[in-house]
Amino acid sequence: MSNNPVRISIRELYKIFGADPQGALQHVKDGMGKVDLLDQHGHVLGLHDINVDMREGEITVIMGLSGSGKSTLIRHLNRLIEPTSGRIEVDGEDVLHYTDHQLRDLRRQHMTMVFQKFALLPHWTVLDNAGMALATRGFERHEYEEEATKWLARVGLEGNENQYPHELSGGMQQRVGIARALTSNAPIMLMDEAFSALDPLIRTDMQDLLIELQQELKKTVVFITHDLDEALKLADHLVILKEGSVVQQGEPQDILMNPNDPYIIDFISDINRARVLRVRSVMDETQDIATDCAGDVDANDNLESVIARSGGETSYRYRVMQDGEPVGMLSMKRLVRALVPTDASQERNNAR
Amino acid sequence: MAVYDSVFSGLGLSDWCDKTEQDGPMSMADLMNQSSGAGDDAQTSIWDAPFPSMDALNDACGSFPQSRSLTKGLEEGFLGVKDSMSIVLDPITQPLSWLLDGALFTMLSTPWWIVIPMLLLVVRLVTQSWKLVAFVGVCLSGLAFIDHYDYAMQTLSIIFVCAFICVLLGVPIGIAMSRSNTLQRAAIPVLDMLQTLPPFVYLIPLIFLFSVTESKLYGIAIILYAIVPVIRLTNLGIRLVDKDIIEAADAFGMTDRQKLYKVQIPLALPNIMAGVNQTIMMSLAMVVIASLVSAPGLGVLVLRGIRNLELGVGLVAGLGIVVLAVILDRVTKASLARIDSSRKD
Structure with a gap:
């Protein structure tokens, strides 16, 4: 799955807020922590040695609680915020060395952004908002009208073209935000807590919409969220941030099965594991397919659907299929065991 | 001793x-x-x-x-630089005289049956309200009926010219202030001073600098006094534009110019218009005081009322000014409300 070429590569990225970031950077590199840096030097460590690769056609989700630096990180990608030190390579070019002109070109042609608070222009119609990227590049309305209308229809806003943003509900406004990003035709989409301001049902709708669009368009999406369920639902590659540092990154299933930090264990102890874990993560990988299977399941099915199929019977075994080939076996016993959170988190829960 | x-x-x-x-x-x-x-x-x-x-x-x-040498020194100093200042300031400000004289001449030499309908048309265009057109029509006809038409038109044309120049200069200054914190810090004390200095005090150095027969003298006094709100509110309006929207404009690669014309000015427009309203009202206040230095209009009648104790003349002219103030305020407020309602978010 992660054999796609790397599109965005972040290397040794540091961001320090304060009067003398370069001076403070030296202290951080000498091993000073976030708390000490704030106490002794009055500087805030925003990002601490971030190394992330974001692959083409994948959704990279950056997850963390508020204050973990995730919004700061995403703003480094199109340089809305300048880093203190480090490299950010997009398609092999270091965007930190870009001139103003190149940077504008990057923002107009290659990267687009969806915002938590929508950030639509209130005095423009929905159509003009959707065509904002093209209008910024210098196209007239009649030139971008077709493209904008097409994408508005694609996100379910047919017939709303001539309304103003304040006449739409929050969910619809964010659809305009997504249409605006899609109309720009940029291969990279940055989504900054794009669905966090929406209520839960609409949020689920929008997540489904994004997954559907992504299957079709295969953009490189960088998605920021504080919601683990959302992260697990969308992520191809999950990066967990805590206080400005990456705690763990990898395939979401992998993080669920092998969390390497108490912080993450805490995080994942509250989720519905049956819904987010997939068959491929818990199956026995074997070519030795038994013949007494109760049936076939797909490797990407979640455990919930398998439980529903078995009707609660724990003695069944299923044959796991991927792309029409048998790849392993899944016994219900093993499945049920996987539903119990990891031992480590169990202990932590007991200790409370 | x-x-x-x-x-x-x-x-x-x-x-x-x-x-x-x-x-x-x-x-x-x-x-x-x-x-x-x-x-x-x-x-x-x-x-x-x-x-x-x-x-x-x-x-x-x-x-x-002695302390009198302080005032004396100030006076001598001012008189010393006066001539060289006049050489610079005179040509720069000369267009203002032409504008004011031109406006006064045009307003007064055009027959009333063209001027009044023109004004009503302007009211209709900026407010889209027939009620206001009727109100303005009644007020202007009333003033004309009591033979105050010429005075009222003089006052109006001075206000139009001065408010126009205030906007022309004030909006760019306000935009520059919104972009630079240093400039804002430097400009705010000056604006504070202009706003708190008693209007009469402006007149003192101006009388020395320019001849009282020239119309730019009162023009400058009015502009200095009335330009403050439009600068302040332009600055404020642009600074109050939602940070998220500015960020979105940046993220989509807008140039500074695109951002200014497509985002900042349109979104700051309600505030800028509020500043224009204030500027017009302050021009009206100052045009009365400026009659002390030969500004024509209703203020001259007020001054006559005070000087000659002609109670009736002063009161009627004063009421005329109130009527003009109400007209200008209603019309600018109505156009402001129109902008506001189409841009609510």
Whole structure:
């Protein structure tokens, strides 16, 4: 799955807020922590040695609680915020060395952004908002009208073209935000807590919409969220941030099965594991397919659907299929065991 | 001898004091003292000790300047640079005279049956409201009916010219202020001063700089007084534009110019219009005071009412100004409301 070429590569990225970031950077590199840096030097460590690769056609989700630096990180990608030190390579070019002109070109042609608070222009119609990227590049309305209308229809806003943003509900406004990003035709989409301001049902709708669009368009999406369920639902590659540092990154299933930090264990102890874990993560990988299977399941099915199929019977075994080939076996016993959170988190829960 | 003699002798400055006994012009107080015989010899108790002001110190030491030399020095300094300032300022401000004279001439030489419908048309265009058109029509006809048409038109044309120039200069200054914190810090004390300085005080240096017969004299006074709100509110309006929207504009690669014209100015427009409204109202206030320096219009009648104690003339002209104020306020507020309602978010 992660054999796609790397599109965005972040290397040794540091961001320090304060009067003398370069001076403070030296202290951080000498091993000073976030708390000490704030106490002794009055500087805030925003990002601490971030190394992330974001692959083409994948959704990279950056997850963390508020204050973990995730919004700061995403703003480094199109340089809305300048880093203190480090490299950010997009398609092999270091965007930190870009001139103003190149940077504008990057923002107009290659990267687009969806915002938590929508950030639509209130005095423009929905159509003009959707065509904002093209209008910024210098196209007239009649030139971008077709493209904008097409994408508005694609996100379910047919017939709303001539309304103003304040006449739409929050969910619809964010659809305009997504249409605006899609109309720009940029291969990279940055989504900054794009669905966090929406209520839960609409949020689920929008997540489904994004997954559907992504299957079709295969953009490189960088998605920021504080919601683990959302992260697990969308992520191809999950990066967990805590206080400005990456705690763990990898395939979401992998993080669920092998969390390497108490912080993450805490995080994942509250989720519905049956819904987010997939068959491929818990199956026995074997070519030795038994013949007494109760049936076939797909490797990407979640455990919930398998439980529903078995009707609660724990003695069944299923044959796991991927792309029409048998790849392993899944016994219900093993499945049920996987539903119990990891031992480590169990202990932590007991200790409370 | 005066109270503070000991100070100067104590500092060893007696020689300096005596060397140049200043023979400045005698003040009224000195004269009274002399004639009443209450002389230098009278010993003043500590209870009566005057504040060590310049005049009191001058009593003790002849070389110490009197406070009148301060005002005198200021005056001489101003008169000294006046000529060179006039050389620079005169040509720069000359177009203002032409504009004002031109506007006055056009308004008055065009027959009333063209001017009034034109004004009503403008009201209709900016407010889209027939009710206001009717109101303005009634007010203007009323003023014309009591033979105040010429005066009212003079006042209006001065306000139009001055408010137009205020907007022309004020909006760019406000935009520049919103972009630079340094400029904002430097400009705010100046704006504060312009706003708090009593309007009469503007007139003093202007009278020296320009001839009273020129219309730019009152034009400049009105502009200086009325430009402040439009600068302030433009600055404020642009600074208040939602940060998220500015960020979105940046993220989509807008240039500074695109951001200014497509995002910042349109979103700040309600605030800018509120500033224009204030500017127009302040021009009206100042145009009355400017009649002291030959500004024509209703203010002249008010001044006549005060000077000649012609109660009726003054009151009617005053009411005329109120009517103009109400018209200008309603019309600008209505156009402001129109902008607001189409841009609500």
